[in-house]
Amino acid sequence: MQKVIFFFAILFFLPVYTSGQKQRLLVTTDIGGDPDDQQSLVRLMVYANEFDIEGIISSAAGTPGELGREIVRPELIVEIIHAYEKVYPNLIKHDKNYASPSDLIEVVKTGNPYRGWNYVGEGHDTEGSEWIIKMADRQDDRLLNISVFGGQTDLAQALWNVKNNRTPEEYKRFISRIRIYDINDQDKIFDLLIADHPDLWYILAKAPEGHDKREGAYRGIYLGGNEDLTSMEWMRSNVLENHGPLGELYPRKTWTAPNPHGVMKEGDTPSWFYFLNNGLNVPEHPEFGGWGGRFQKNDKGYFSDAIDSFGNEAIARAGVYRWREDFQNDFAARMDWCVGEYNECNHPPVVVINGIEGRENLTLDFRVGDNVTLDAAGSSDPDKNELSYEWMVYKEAGNFSETIEIKFSGTMATFLMPQLEPDSSIHIILKVSDKGMPGLSAYRRIILRNC
Template identity: 65%
Template structure:
């Protein structure tokens, strides 16, 4: 039976491959805290989900962390060479994995210096020029820039465009760029956004009045079940018996108050945010997903949102509530590095009311009307059995009223349409989890609004 499902899935694969993937460009301060290497190792087993347009080595470490101002592009290349050794096995699972040669071609050198005084005439770098070239590329998709570090290279690119092009051309350029910034590492966000206030910008950073460890992005390793970040978990699922790429994953970093001191990956939420998995919706930071949830403030950019999870208000919960899912997903992909297709697990494909696209399903109804949901057309590429979990995510749509009763029985559910205020929607998340090893979860977000 499993082989039959695999044959059917293989027949559909050419159709699935036609979907456009998100474009991402990463600037990384690799060479300081090893969590950058951790995030890049994980990214390597997700290259099939993205078009990776740039891997820019920016000033290494955090300000003051290192004795010298340097960049470390060789560390990026080392990880790609590890990926190169498992690439032949990865493409047995998905032909969309990016070739190692392509990845090496987009490794670029940024500035070893950081700060607003490094922005302006004569400050161009290979990295800043590459950002401009990729944003100018004839492509209808936005360029999603993930700032592990290296705001300075982005700021220089924006400065050059603003000062060498017409106002119309500058605004056209800005409209093609989306930025996810981890913690304002170069400490120039205030000047950068003041200079470019129409930029789509997410700043994941704890408020200045709070402990810096309260930032949303830190939910990747803080809060929830932290045992999933332990060295033992890494040994079982990444480091041992998973090929040369897994062996490059650094085993120790600073994670306090997480007691394990192993997995941190503080930069992973920046690209998690743009991962189209049926849950995330990159057009709407307020919807939430693996990369966290963010709300637009009066200044015009998006910052950390707080959610309640298991009755605890914690901004980090917008990430760690999904940790069990994304860690099992990572573990499965590391299995792909060494196992044949039939010996590994693959995520279910979720379909609700005939919609199996990764974009949200939008449903409109009138108050008091019964809304029906049917996910019985959901499939599993391995032929595994799967279960269904229907979850309201009220904060995502700004709904603050009592949740309607959801009548759910396996693949089918129904509810009475509540009365919604203008501009408010109710978000229902369907999780479909298979019984493979490790168990994997597919998602479908349903956005419910008033007719």
């Protein structure tokens, strides 16, 4: 009993919450080239209850030179939202927080069909670049998260406009209001962009120089790990068929080699997975890792791919594929929500850690040798499914290389607090999984430090 009192006293004085908020999201997409952008948007629609989606901007379609013409395809975004509109009445039976289809239509904007640094500057404002400015300026305590599925030209234009038309202080404030996750520097203007705006909070997800491009963190969405979860058979039974008009719109063919299936790619999905409030992800800390991958600050001041170890591999994309079973099952359940009644579908568990519900990560300080007790008692499942508890030490996330001996008992995990190196901490990921169909998991991250 004494131990319990001691523990709650610590909780009362020392919790640090750095996650757990519904995030704002603005997407720019090169939709109209590789159909994987449509795939990523279809998946995003069934997560429209988890974000405030403030913009979906159609930027120059395809990769540079891919289509042989300069074009934007906002109608492809609208088509997906119309399919969402058809399943929306069913989705709200599962969560009333799903965004209204008309609100989503209103934030579809058109960017520049031309791309590159020559299209940034005087006279190159677009509906899309102006919308980025408007949303970043919007009064909100939360930052605006920008997921760049394609080129960055409209984003660069927005930044150019603010830098050249506002005072240095106003520009600085504007920059501090946004976070960017960029897939692969598609317009090849990143070096110029970051040179012009060195204070940007920027993740450039891209395999490092000299590495195979397929090693990149974001590629873990479809490469490495158990690729059977991306097969045509899996996609047919969970997304494409018998799941309503939104699933039917999911493109069935794209380029996935060396993944042999050629169906699910979704190369851009990690750019919004990263910001998803799921109890695991911590948007302000790219080095913590999560569904969108793990990144480290480089000597140039932005974030680039970090190596993660999983199974026998140490490779950046493992930072994403290590969660594939969880994120595919989660997708499958949400696709069921498009057509099924509440009692016919599965819903994820609700995690309680040491009496605290929510999705915030917990930071707890202990002295060397203290008995640490973590307890998931009180966790529940809305479908009354049986639950199981997994406690994982995410070594890379805390820069912690030792092994600690954790004792498990029911909902509890206990261990002795070790001596930590300066600048390191122990990240424990609690995963609570249900025995529903498909099996769903929910997470909490606990960060332990020496005091």
